[in-house]
Amino acid sequence: MIIREKGSVDSVDWGNGHSHRLLIEADGVGFALAHTVVRAGSESRLQYRNHIEACYCISGEGEVVSADGAVRYKLVPGVLYALDRHDAHILRAAEHGDMELISVFNPPIRGDEQHRLSPDGFSAY
Numbered sequence: 001m002i003i004r005e006k007g008s009v010d011s012v013d014w015g016n017g018h019s020h021r022l023l024i025e026a027d028g029v030g031f032a033l034a035h036t037v038v039r040a041g042s043e044s045r046l047q048y049r050n051h052i053e054a055c056y057c058i059s060g061e062g063e064v065v066s067a068d069g070a071v072r073y074k075l076v077p078g079v080l081y082a083l084d085r086h087d088a089h090i091l092r093a094a095e096h097g098d099m100e101l102i103s104v105f106n107p108p109i110r111g112d113e114q115h116r117l118s119p120d121g122f123s124a125y
Helices: none
Strands: 012-013 017-023 032-038 043-047 052-059 062-066 072-075 078-081 089-093 099-106
Touching: none
Parallel strands: none
Antiparallel strands: 012 017, 017 032, 032 099, 043 089, 052 078, 052 099, 062 072, 062 089
């Protein structure tokens, strides 16, 4: 059995926020789990080429937008999105406050990954 508190794990600055990596590859459970904070007013162009990611919004609000801008979903507490095809996407947090997500990765991330954010492309790991 693994028991962890958010304050007892490393917080990684992933580019436009920070992520408490609660379960990682070294834990051997087959997936990773993170409590991710997305900074208010930020825009992140992201893609997970080696992982499937699902995110569940637990506080704040924002939106996730397809890479071509054709699909846009509002994120509020209780909404989940899953990037089941390694989808390139744009993640935006509302101007008035941070957005918090619970993120699940399969296969699991190592735990030290960080994005290299750029307006010219999609940061991937």
